[in-house]
Amino acid sequence: MPARDYDLAATLDSGQTFRWHSTGNGWEGIIRNKWVRLVQSGDQIQATTCTPHSNWSWLEDYLQSSSDFDGIIASFPDDEPMQRAVRACRGLRLLKQDCWQCLGSFILSSTKQILQIRRVVATFSERFGDAIPSPHSNLPSYSFPSAETVASLTETELRACGMGFRAPYLLGAAQRVADGALAIDRLNTMSLQAARETVMTLPGVGRKIADCFLLFTGAQPCAFPVDVWITKALQRLYFPTQNKTLKQLQQFGETHFGPNAGYAQQYLFHYMRVHRRDSIN
DNA sequence: CTCCAGGCGCCTT
DNA sequence: AAGGCGCATGGA
Numbered sequence: 001m002p003a004r005d006y007d008l009a010a011t012l013d014s015g016q017t018f019r020w021h022s023t024g025n026g027w028e029g030i031i032r033n034k035w036v037r038l039v040q041s042g043d044q045i046q047a048t049t050c051t052p053h054s055n056w057s058w059l060e061d062y063l064q065s066s067s068d069f070d071g072i073i074a075s076f077p078d079d080e081p082m083q084r085a086v087r088a089c090r091g092l093r094l095l096k097q098d099c100w101q102c103l104g105s106f107i108l109s110s111t112k113q114i115l116q117i118r119r120v121v122a123t124f125s126e127r128f129g130d131a132i133p134s135p136h137s138n139l140p141s142y143s144f145p146s147a148e149t150v151a152s153l154t155e156t157e158l159r160a161c162g163m164g165f166r167a168p169y170l171l172g173a174a175q176r177v178a179d180g181a182l183a184i185d186r187l188n189t190m191s192l193q194a195a196r197e198t199v200m201t202l203p204g205v206g207r208k209i210a211d212c213f214l215l216f217t218g219a220q221p222c223a224f225p226v227d228v229w230i231t232k233a234l235q236r237l238y239f240p241t242q243n244k245t246l247k248q249l250q251q252f253g254e255t256h257f258g259p260n261a262g263y264a265q266q267y268l269f270h271y272m273r274v275h276r277r278d279s280i281n
Numbered sequence: 282c283t284c285c286a287g288g289c290g291c292c293t294t
Numbered sequence: 295a296a297g298g299c300g301c302a303t304g305g306a
Contacts, residue, residue, distance in 0.1 A: 164302030
């Protein structure tokens with residue numbers, strides 16, 4: 001499929017998703033319980049699956065490869081820090097991820113490094129996910145365990161995956177989601193504030209994880225997660241001489257970066273991660 | 282060894 | 295409302 005201005009590697013490795021595996025020249029992962037290998041060459045992405053597909057809309061939907069990328073970039077504020085972040089990695093994209101996998105992954109993310117999140121999600125999936133056919137006959141792939149599956153597990157089983165204090169949060173959230181009373185498919189029709197309040201009724205989901213979930217599932221493009229990296233980015237790039245509170249930074253993020261504030265946030269996040277060893281620190 | 286990680290929930294002021 | 299602290303675990 002065509003993929004102009006699409007940096008697949010940066011996108012899959014940018015901390016918005018945690019299950020893609022680099023194979024050197026491509027990436028292997030699972031989308032909607034289908035194993036897929038993605039290889040980018042220039043302005044194209046080639047996809048390989050185990051079974052034939054006549055309709056690839058599920059992949060295009062996930063990759064958001066047909067989104068109005070020029071329009072999104074053009075909606076960012078025309079200030080020096082933002083433009084610098086875009087220049088650093090033009091082609092970074094936001095995916096549209098599965099709701100429960102995104103929610104569960106970010107419940108597991110608190111006070112973990114991205115590498116650790118990947119590891120615990122991998123262990124958890126291999127232990128309790130469904131086996132997914134893949135070309136690696138001796139290395140089967142596993143889906144992210146469904147909310148129904150998680151709801152049937154015990155806290156002890158989850159802790160054994162290395163989840164620590166997050167285990168009861170994931171279990172409680174899975175039970176709420178499996179009950180089906182959350183209106184999880186209507187979050188994109190609500191105001192950001194209402195959607196956030198809805199998600200934050202789940203255990204282990206505060207402001208930051210709620211915003212990650214709402215942004216990375218495509219429900220709320222203005223959601224602007226403020227974590228430790230974004231705090232540093234906003235302080236250094238926009239308020240180098242005055243300390244702002246977390247609340248002030250959240251408010252600034254939502255209002256300063258326009259109708260695609262969350263997209264802008266991902267650029268700032270990536271910019272800080274790439275330059276973490278440079279003089280910017 | 283210490284410090285910190287894409288935080289949250291709960292308890293004090 | 296705002297700030298402090300404990301929580302599991304592993305990497306830097």
